[in-house]
Amino acid sequence: MVSFKCQRISIVVLVVLGGVFLVLSLAGRRPLTNLIDNQIKQTVMLRPGSDTFSKWVDPPISPRDDMYLFNITNPAEYSKGAKPHLEVVGPFVYKKVELKTDANVSGDGELVYYHDYEKYYFDENATRAIQNTTRLDDVIFIPNIPLISVATLLSQQNLPDIVKKIIEGFIETYEESHGVLTLTLNGSVHDILWGMPDPIMAKLHDLNLAPSSNFSLQSNGSTDPAALTAATTVHTGFADINDIGTYSRFHGRNSSGCWGTPEANVINGTDGTQFSPLRIYNKTQPVSIYNEQLYRFVLSHAFTWQGVSYHVVY
Numbered sequence: 001m002v003s004f005k006c007q008r009i010s011i012v013v014l015v016v017l018g019g020v021f022l023v024l025s026l027a028g029r030r031p032l033t034n035l036i037d038n039q040i041k042q043t044v045m046l047r048p049g050s051d052t053f054s055k056w057v058d059p060p061i062s063p064r065d066d067m068y069l070f071n072i073t074n075p076a077e078y079s080k081g082a083k084p085h086l087e088v089v090g091p092f093v094y095k096k097v098e099l100k101t102d103a104n105v106s107g108d109g110e111l112v113y114y115h116d117y118e119k120y121y122f123d124e125n126a127t128r129a130i131q132n133t134t135r136l137d138d139v140i141f142i143p144n145i146p147l148i149s150v151a152t153l154l155s156q157q158n159l160p161d162i163v164k165k166i167i168e169g170f171i172e173t174y175e176e177s178h179g180v181l182t183l184t185l186n187g188s189v190h191d192i193l194w195g196m197p198d199p200i201m202a203k204l205h206d207l208n209l210a211p212s213s214n215f216s217l218q219s220n221g222s223t224d225p226a227a228l229t230a231a232t233t234v235h236t237g238f239a240d241i242n243d244i245g246t247y248s249r250f251h252g253r254n255s256s257g258c259w260g261t262p263e264a265n266v267i268n269g270t271d272g273t274q275f276s277p278l279r280i281y282n283k284t285q286p287v288s289i290y291n292e293q294l295y296r297f298v299l300s301h302a303f304t305w306q307g308v309s310y311h312v313v314y
Helices: 002-044 051-057 075-079 124-130 145-154 161-178 189-194 199-206 277-281
Strands: 064-072 086-105 111-122 139-143 184-188 232-235 247-249 287-291 296-305 308-313
Touching (some): 139 145, 139 189, 184 189
Antiparallel strands (some): 111 232, 287 296
């Protein structure tokens, strides 16, 4: 009889203890979740002095850029209206150093302001390992991009008449002194990539319509001209960890102004190097990336097919 009572007491004690532990676990679940979320936030958000902030300002990895160009092999015929015959030139391998200078966090800790700095270093050994047919000093022909830009500029309805007259007068003078406006430019691969004097660009620069008097496909050792006076602004993740690294303004702008619709001009997402960990693991929502070369954002969506994880950018 005593043994039976002891068993009943034991069962009651176990039930009571189980109930107590259940209540404590449910009561402590939210504080524990909050503690973990706060730890994640403190680790990944852009906070001055943190390891995350230091690596964001000065990334430890230097990206590699393989640069290709197209050489017009029939420049005379092309200038007379024939279709261009194109020859692929390259790749030319460059190591890219990216820094964020003058990085300062706002007083409320929600935003960080900075300027971009990019420097390219030619990797001759890596280039020669891929191709040994074209060198940086080889001369190639490309479309006359400054002339095309001027033609596009003159077609804009909002361009002041006085500016149109100045540009048209310059083109007439240029034709008289050079004989003809050619549809091609020629120069060494290095000069076309990094800068060469051009009279059309010089005139546009005088009119404050171009950032430089030189023509180039890339800029090296300096920030984007727009970034010299206007900072880029991103969210630190302090107010909402889901917003970490997302642009508030890009080179001072909240709209690119390059496309025909407001939706396409929206500056949205991160630069692709940093995301909220919560967004990465939430595969039902696409991740937004702003591509500064395209001046528009793209979406990266994760999905799993036959046990393999994929990311689709669209």
